[in-house]
Amino acid sequence: MRIEPVSMDDSERLVAEVSQALASGTPLAIRGGNSKAFLGRAVQGALLDTRSHRGVVSYDPTELVITARAGTPLAELNATLDAAGQMLPCEPPAFGGAATVGGMVAVGLAGPRRPWSGSVRDLVLGCRVITGHAKHLRFGGEVMKNVAGYDVSRLLAGSFGCLGLITEVSLKVLPKPRATACLSLELDADEALRELSAWRRAVLPVSAACHVDGRLHVRLEGGAGSVASALERIGGEQLEPCFWDDLREHRLAFFDDPRRLWRLSLPNASPLLDLPGATLLDWGGAQRWLKSDAPAATPRQIAHAAGGHATSFTPHPDAEPFTPLPPALLRFHRQLKQQLDPRGLFNPGRLYAGL
Incomplete structure (x- = not known):
């Protein structure tokens, strides 16, 4: 028996919970499938679960665009595209099958095809988002021009939920x-x-x-x-x-390998590096996975010297997961957070302290 995909618009509940959090000053920990909870710093806040807000909103294969709610399982989205002979070209990971569309965009991870087909951010055409003012807004080139010079829908990709709550996203797809x-x-x-x-x-x-x-x-x-x-x-x-x-x-x-997992993102065509542990070269060498017991400063210094950066994929109480930002860039991040989430409601500290 064929099981029909579940579709449910639960945006009113999400807006109400954000409004309540805004009134009480309660921080929110956004959760979809929780498949990438190991990435980033731990968040203390009231749980805001997006999984009930799910389903494909629109999809016309001839237009190469699909729009889905944030809580839609990534596996369900991929199955819909596969039935039409299409795909998400960036191959985002599901890490156990629980990943959701909203989490895919918020974290922004891509698979082996990424250097040749683009990142998750490159696929985002528009979105709906609940801001830190508890307003449910729509952004994207198909609908309205973004304000203040920001392409808000793409800013949300890779923001780890720190700028707002994604409720719906329109994505570019390609034929297989x-x-x-x-x-x-x-x-x-x-x-x-x-x-x-x-x-x-x-x-x-x-x-x-x-x-x-x-x-x-x-x-x-x-x-x-x-x-x-x-x-x-x-x-x-x-x-x-x-x-x-x-x-x-x-x-x-x-x-x-039980050792700590690092991801080094490097410029294309970077030469081999003397890394302290076992290595796997991905993306034709632009992404290098490292299994190592070396202090956190070591892979970060090596990556920085090569013009890249290092991210820890293994939670560790004594080291930040992400490479510290230069002061000027950190200041920009804080200004952006202040504009979109002035009360610091969404995933506070997931990326960096104060963000």
Whole structure:
């Protein structure tokens, strides 16, 4: 028996809870599927659960846009797109299957295809959000121009719920590729980066590239002819497509290492770095996962020297999860928080102290 997706507009309840919190000065801890609670600083506040506000609001595959409420399970959204031969190109992780659309946008994590297809922020066309003034507003190019020069709908992507409560989001989607091939080659990390650089110059249809345990894993996507031609040039062994799902969801054996997990985001084509632990190269080398017992300052200093930054994916009482912001940028973040959430209601301190 086919189970119909659940659809429910619970926005009035959400606005009422924010209004009550505003009147009493009570901070709110926003929760969807709670699949990414390990990221960021702990939040103390009254629970505001978005999962009852769910369902696809509109979807016309010919327009390549889907609009869904924040509490919609990401798996449900993906199933709707899959039935129409379409997809979210940035491959956001679900981390156990509980992730929601609102949490996906708020955290802004993307999967292996991100360097070739864009980030979560790049997909956001518009949104509805409850502000710290308890106003339920709509933003986005399809509806109204944003005020004060801010593209509010995209500012919310990656804000970890600190700027407002997302209730609905419109996302750009794309057709699934006509042809896909996955392969694996035995190469050391230096050789892998050189090959990837050559393939980039040759404009091969690479859509994912990961190096781990002495092997370079590659996914090719595009027209049948271009994929076949790239396969002939690259060679290698066949790789099961589920490898990319396991990488995105942190199910590879690499992630079972009990040491602390760091993500280093680096400029494209960065050379190999001397990292203190086990490493996995993702995004063709622009994202490097590190398993290490080194002090928090060590990976941060290494990433900073290379022009990037490091984020801790393992909660730790003695270290901040995110790289501290320069004073000027921190001041801007605080000014933005003051404009959108002047009473500090939403997820206070999740990103940084005072935000």
